[in-house]
Amino acid sequence: MKSSLQQSKNYDTPHHISARGQTGVGMVEVLVALVVMSVGMLGIASLYVTTLQAKTTSLSRMKAVNLASDMVDRIRANPGAVASYALAANGATTATACESATCTAAQIAAYDLNKWDTMIKDGITGLPGTVNRNIAITAATDTTPAIVTINLSWTEVNSGTLTYALQVQI
Numbered sequence: 001m002k003s004s005l006q007q008s009k010n011y012d013t014p015h016h017i018s019a020r021g022q023t024g025v026g027m028v029e030v031l032v033a034l035v036v037m038s039v040g041m042l043g044i045a046s047l048y049v050t051t052l053q054a055k056t057t058s059l060s061r062m063k064a065v066n067l068a069s070d071m072v073d074r075i076r077a078n079p080g081a082v083a084s085y086a087l088a089a090n091g092a093t094t095a096t097a098c099e100s101a102t103c104t105a106a107q108i109a110a111y112d113l114n115k116w117d118t119m120i121k122d123g124i125t126g127l128p129g130t131v132n133r134n135i136a137i138t139a140a141t142d143t144t145p146a147i148v149t150i151n152l153s154w155t156e157v158n159s160g161t162l163t164y165a166l167q168v169q170i
Contacts (some may be wrong), residue, residue, distance in 0.1 A: 053158050060156060063127055064164035067120055068150045071135065072168050074112040075148055082137060082146050082170055084109035089134040089151075093117045120152075129155030145169040 075085050084106045087093070095114035096107050103111065113135075120126045120133060131154045140146040148170055153163040 057156055057159050057162065060127055060154065060162065061164065063125065064152045064154070064162075065166075067116065067125075067127070068152060068164060068166040070119070071112070071116050071150055072148065072166065074116065075109075075170060078105055078108050078112065079170065081105035081109040082148070083139065085113065085135055085148070086137045087113055087133070087135040089132055091134075127152065127154040128157075140170075 071085075075082060078085075081104075093110065093114040093116075095111040096103055098108050098111040117133075120131055131152065133150075133152050136149040136151075138147040138149075146169070147167060149165065149167045151163065151165045153161055155161050
């Protein structure tokens with residue numbers, strides 16, 4: 001009798017479980033671990049791709065900010081011809097080379113617009129895709145200064161059409 005009680009106690013304790021009851025558990029654990037790691041790696045890859053797309057979009061936005069700020073600086077440097085800086089959406093720009101000639105304020109404005117248009121279309125400093133730009137000028141009155149609104153829109157491969165607008169008082 002004593003031996004049968006000891007046998008039942010041996011089977012009840014977790015230290016004496018037979019090896020036959022454990023077969024296959026290790027393989028299932030390995031497969032579950034592989035699935036969890038695979039899902040984690042796919043998440044990391046997705047995050048990497050999203051980061052690359054955001055980097056491209058942020059670079060284009062930075063270029064748009066710099067281009068609009070550059071034009072505002074050009075307008076501020078030529079206050080006598082603020083109205084001459086008005087540019088219809090995708091209007092053509094032509095200019096006299098004011099670097100080597102004496103130009104009027106209006107000719108300097110046309111020159112600035114032409115240089116700015118060239119910078120927008122440049123492969124390094126410019127914006128990607130199809131670029132639409134316009135400059136609207138609200139004339140100054142006795143009580144309010146002139147308001148310049150610069151609008152830029154361009155197309156990104158993965159983001160569609162992006163826009164940037166800058167409005168300043170001159």
